[in-house]
Amino acid sequence: MGLQGWRNVLALKTSKNNNRAAWQRAFPVPLSHSQITRLYSRFHSLDKGENGALSREDFQRIPELAINPLGDRIINAFFPEGEDQANFRGFMRTLAHFRPVEDNEKNKDLTSGEPLNSRTNKLLFAFRLYDLDRDDKISRDELLQVLRMMVGVNISDEQLGSIADRTIQEADTNGDMCISFSEFIKVLEKVDVEQKMSIRFLH
Amino acid sequence: MSPFNNLLCMLLGISFTVWFTLLLVFIIVPAIFGLSFGIRGLYMKTPSCSLSGCIIAKEPTSLEEELKEIRRNGPSPSTSEFEMSDTFYFCRRGIESIVDDEVTKRFTAEELESWNLLTRSNYNFQHISTRLTVLWGLGVVIRYGFLLPLRLTLAITGVSLLVVFTTMIGFLPNGRVKHFLSEKVHLMCYRICVRALTAIITYHHSENKPKNGGICVANHTSPIDVIILASDGCYAMVGQIHGGLMGLIQKSMVKACPHIWFERSEVKDRHLVAKRLSDHVKDKSKLPILIFPEGTCINNTSVMMFKKGSFEIASTVYPVAIKYDPRFGDAFWNSSKFGMVNYLLRMMSSWAIVCSVWYLPPMSRQEGEDAVQFANRVKAAIARQGGLVDLLWDGGLKRGKVKDTFKEEQQKLYSKILVGTQENRSRS
Numbered sequence: 294m295g296l297q298g299w300r301n302v303l304a305l306k307t308s309k310n311n312n313r314a315a316w317q318r319a320f321p322v323p324l325s326h327s328q329i330t331r332l333y334s335r336f337h338s339l340d341k342g343e344n345g346a347l348s349r350e351d352f353q354r355i356p357e358l359a360i361n362p363l364g365d366r367i368i369n370a371f372f373p374e375g376e377d378q379a380n381f382r383g384f385m386r387t388l389a390h391f392r393p394v395e396d397n398e399k400n401k402d403l404t405s406g407e408p409l410n411s412r413t414n415k416l417l418f419a420f421r422l423y424d425l426d427r428d429d430k431i432s433r434d435e436l437l438q439v440l441r442m443m444v445g446v447n448i449s450d451e452q453l454g455s456i457a458d459r460t461i462q463e464a465d466t467n468g469d470m471c472i473s474f475s476e477f478i479k480v481l482e483k484v485d486v487e488q489k490m491s492i493r494f495l496h
Numbered sequence: 497m498s499p500f501n502n503l504l505c506m507l508l509g510i511s512f513t514v515w516f517t518l519l520l521v522f523i524i525v526p527a528i529f530g531l532s533f534g535i536r537g538l539y540m541k542t543p544s545c546s547l548s549g550c551i552i553a554k555e556p557t558s559l560e561e562e563l564k565e566i567r568r569n570g571p572s573p574s575t576s577e578f579e580m581s582d583t584f585y586f587c588r589r590g591i592e593s594i595v596d597d598e599v600t601k602r603f604t605a606e607e608l609e610s611w612n613l614l615t616r617s618n619y620n621f622q623h624i625s626t627r628l629t630v631l632w633g634l635g636v637v638i639r640y641g642f643l644l645p646l647r648l649t650l651a652i653t654g655v656s657l658l659v660v661f662t663t664m665i666g667f668l669p670n671g672r673v674k675h676f677l678s679e680k681v682h683l684m685c686y687r688i689c690v691r692a693l694t695a696i697i698t699y700h701h702s703e704n705k706p707k708n709g710g711i712c713v714a715n716h717t718s719p720i721d722v723i724i725l726a727s728d729g730c731y732a733m734v735g736q737i738h739g740g741l742m743g744l745i746q747k748s749m750v751k752a753c754p755h756i757w758f759e760r761s762e763v764k765d766r767h768l769v770a771k772r773l774s775d776h777v778k779d780k781s782k783l784p785i786l787i788f789p790e791g792t793c794i795n796n797t798s799v800m801m802f803k804k805g806s807f808e809i810a811s812t813v814y815p816v817a818i819k820y821d822p823r824f825g826d827a828f829w830n831s832s833k834f835g836m837v838n839y840l841l842r843m844m845s846s847w848a849i850v851c852s853v854w855y856l857p858p859m860s861r862q863e864g865e866d867a868v869q870f871a872n873r874v875k876a877a878i879a880r881q882g883g884l885v886d887l888l889w890d891g892g893l894k895r896g897k898v899k900d901t902f903k904e905e906q907q908k909l910y911s912k913i914l915v916g917t918q919e920n921r922s923r924s
Contacts, residue, residue: 331551335595338604355600356893357593360902362910363583367590391591422583440578443586444914445907456578456914464580472580481581489566489584492592493553 346378654688666751686727704855706814716788798885817882
């Protein structure tokens, strides 16, 4: 689909959104006309402040997300380092991680860089969920914090601590008591990441 | 005096109906039919699942099933408790809810598959063709030039008559005459208001109409629901006393027959509310109470949680389902976007309000059923009849945050899976 095609699709009545044109030029996302339009319409309906960007509160307003134990971490994934607003480009980028991997893409050797929804990038998304301080390794503390988010008050500190210790022990190969991204990939090499970290877009 | 007024009302009603029927038959219907064939070709190709967001297909698996599946291929499937891949489930669910969730879309007007010539219901308004724009322009002229002024006059007539006559009836001593007159006046004025909105209502199963001493519950889409139901039967209204014009109407209505109006301070006191409702219901000479248990306006695609207060009162419940046809005018009142006056003006400048009302058979609380279960049973019946989605979420989420207890439930569930595995380990 050419650039002009996208321009037509997105000629919505709010012509004031300059992000969209920039995004179209810089970053083509392989979704169909109707999918992009629906996602834009969804973005717009979440944007209560009508300023072309989403804040953390806008996400928190979705009840099903607010009750998700990892809700805050997922919301955080939409905001680049130090920023408080997510524009449509960022929104699409993050969601693009969850596109299913098409069969003909699985074995393609891409020269234009790895697509966002590759296995590695999906694993990177999951890795970043744990890596709270974005230093590219998961420390014991960070693991404990995420575990605490998932179990609430139902498991004691000692039990949680031992779970964390065991997990790090199993994954850590270079002995630094932290899990790096490559160690993370190794641990999950048999898991069907492509299917579990994808959402099925219709049409 | 009464027969004369009935005659006047009838004449007004008939002439308007005739006039409108001509309008409908000669202008609107051909326009709409002509358009339906034209639009689908010209309009952007919309996916077949265009109503209310079908962007993704959600996986209906539960937490437990999914974790088992993920772990099956993991490093040490049977012995370990926690796997780093456990986050995948929550992650995916979270992203799915960001793309499409069941709740937030209930608080904005429903999207239509094909356009009905009202810019307000077209979110992707773009210039598609001159022909369509001309037709839309013609529509605007008709709606704002003819329909709106006529409807406004009718509305003002209806409301003024209501206030004047109910005040006059208030001077009569309590008795059969007063009751009879009050009924006639209320019905007449509501019927004028129905004409003022050009509401085309189809009532089904009128044999199940609510009787004295009962409580009528219905799903809530807009303030117009009250007018629609009250033009077919007499009810005792329940609500908060407002100031201004609304307050005036409320005060005069209560002179003619007993409605239940609460002061703002009394609304918070649940026991007081329950007591007044029970007292009213016990008196068989009083009219059935009309209540909307959702507590707020929902966009008529779903029915949300019914507040249990009205179901705790020991009485027969008469459920009513109201379904609007959005093609002629969307009746949903988005109170965060429009005020009441703005909303009524929009209603009066739509083509028409078309709706169906189903009176469902009366239900009572059964043995061993508590108020919440009873409320859910009634809600399911209404949702089934009206073709609406039955949701457990609270309509209050329109304005408020979701309670933390729901998150805690999710956390508990996950903890059980983790700890459960530990128990199996210690046993083996």
